[in-house]
Amino acid sequence: MPQKEAIRGRVTGLASRACALLAAAWLCLAMASAAMAQTPVQTASVASARVMPEPARIGAARLGDHGDKTRFVLELSRDAPFSILPDANGVVVEMEAALDAALPAAKGLVRAVAVRxxxxxxxxxxxxxxxxxVRVLLAEVIPPRDGMPPRFVMDLAAGRAGRGAVLTPASVSTMNPPVPAEKPKPTLPMIVIDPGHGGQDPGAIAVGGGYEKDITLAMAKELRRQLLATGRYRVALTRDSDTYIPLRDRPGIARAKGADLFISLHADSITSKQVRGLSVYTLSDKASDREAEMLAQRENQSDAIVGLDLSVQSADIASILIGMSQRDALNRSRRFASLLLKNLDPKIAVLPGPMRSAGFAVLTAPDVPAVLVEMGYLSHSQDAKLLGSDAHRKRMAGSLLRAVDGYFTGNAVPPRS
Ligand SMILES: [Zn+2]
Known part of the structure; x- marks a missing residue:
């Protein structure tokens, strides 16, 4: 096994070095995989080829300021495919790996490093x-040697590279002089939490008394507290008090805040008193089932309660759904929904088939991953009692926090039991 790793490392290392000259670094991925495909060892070990390899782990990440260049280094458990993407505010490294290390503090040309x-x-x-x-002088994975693990190394220098340019130090000197970057973005992920209903719209009414609008607000505040306590996120609420916000304005708030993730919190109520448990919804123009469709209709009634014109809103939803053809935000929404279900505290009851989709007005920001969590049924006595309790609120927020951690780092912590 170590021998095989070494061969693979050398081949991909060569591919990476060739790429450093081309520096259109996404090519590295293609070249490295092409090189690996031609390695005899690969074709010989048919049995192991069928097994999905463990993802590479990043054990350490650091920045070094070398005066004329800033070096970014990742220590890897094994070689990992990567690509370098341009970004208005710097450089993005996309890598098939999971992060086990703390991210380095600002150094040299790098103001901040964030994970997405x-x-x-x-x-x-x-x-x-x-x-x-900045321009990328070099980006490659160095094979393991002298007891050092494989390392991803990227060197950055000040200046702007031309489009599709060959980024060797010699050629870049002829390019445009550095100009100031656009307004820098804050680097911590922004989570926008949307407590359902509010003001004149109480939402569902709990069997023992109490309103959905108060339960969702209390939950949103507890989730905000837990997220902020990590120091890893920025958090905004669509409402911080008992006020009414039209459904159609809520996705707009998420976009205006620059949300990386939008979580809308609700609790359902139906006539059958036996039904209980949590479910999580993503946006779809076709409801996953009749229940989901009915639920979306109930939740979308919110604006009708206070006399807003629903026909305008429906037109908005239709046009935004067409814009969803990119599917990217939706795929991310589904990924978060499935992470939430995986990270749920075992004490939280779950509805059968808990991952669903429907045309929720509140989930229609086209480029923001968004989920709507129905935390339980206020028509079920036990769910209603739990959703009003401090301990359950902490559990629920803790589950959401683990899902958020998993979503942004791939490092969800298993629930305490
Ligand atoms: Zn609701």
């Missing part, structure tokens, strides 16, 4: 915000 979910499951994005325009 990657485009595919098992991928992550390291977002390097820089002090100004």
């Amino acid at each position: 979910p990657g485009m595919k499951a098992g991928h992550l994005r390291l977002v390097l915000s820089t002090t100004g325009p």
Whole structure:
């Protein structure tokens, strides 16, 4: 096994070095996989080829300031495919790996490093915000040697590279002089929490008394408290008090806040008193089942309660759903929904088939991953009692926090039992 790893490492290492000259670094991925496919060892070990390998783990991450360049280093458990993506505020490294290390503090040309979910499951994005325009001098995975683990190394220098340019140090000197970068983005992920209903719209009414609007607000505040306590997120609430906000305005708030994730909190109520448990919804123009469709209709009634014109809103939903053809935000929404179910505290009851979809007005920000969590049924006596309790609120928020952690780092902590 170690021998095989070494061969693979050398081949991909060569591919990576060739790429450093081309520096259109996404090519590295293609070249490295092509190189691996031609390795005889690969074709010989048919049995192991069928097994999905463990994702590479990033055991350490650091920045070094070398005066004329800033070096970004990741220590890897094994070679990992990566790509370098341009970003208005710096450079993005997309890598098939999971992060076990703390991210380094600002150094040299790098103002901050943040982690985001990657485009595919098992991928992550390291977002390097820089002090100004930078060019990538080199990006490669160095094979293990002298007892050192494989390392991803990327060198950045100040300046702007031309589109599709060859980023060797010699050629970049002829390019445009550095110009100040656009307004830098804050780097911590922004979570926007949306407590359902409010003001004139109480939402569902609990069997023992109490309103959905108060339960969702209390839950949103507890989730905000837990998220902020980690120091890893920024948090905004669509409402912080008992006020009415039209449904159609809520996705707009998420976009205006620059949300990386939008979580709408609700609790349902139906005539059957036996039904209980949590479910989580993503947006769809076709409801996953009749119940989901009815629920979306109930939740979408919110604006009708206070006399707003629903026909306008429906037109908005239709046009936004067409815009969803990119599917990216929706795929991310589904990923978060499934992480939430995986990370739920075992004490929280779950509805059968808990991952559902329907046309919820509140989930229609086209480029923001968004879920609607129905935390339980206020028509069920036990659910209603739990949703009003402090201990259950902490459990629920803790489950959401683990899902958020899993979504942004791929490192969800298993629930305490
Ligand atoms: Zn609701």
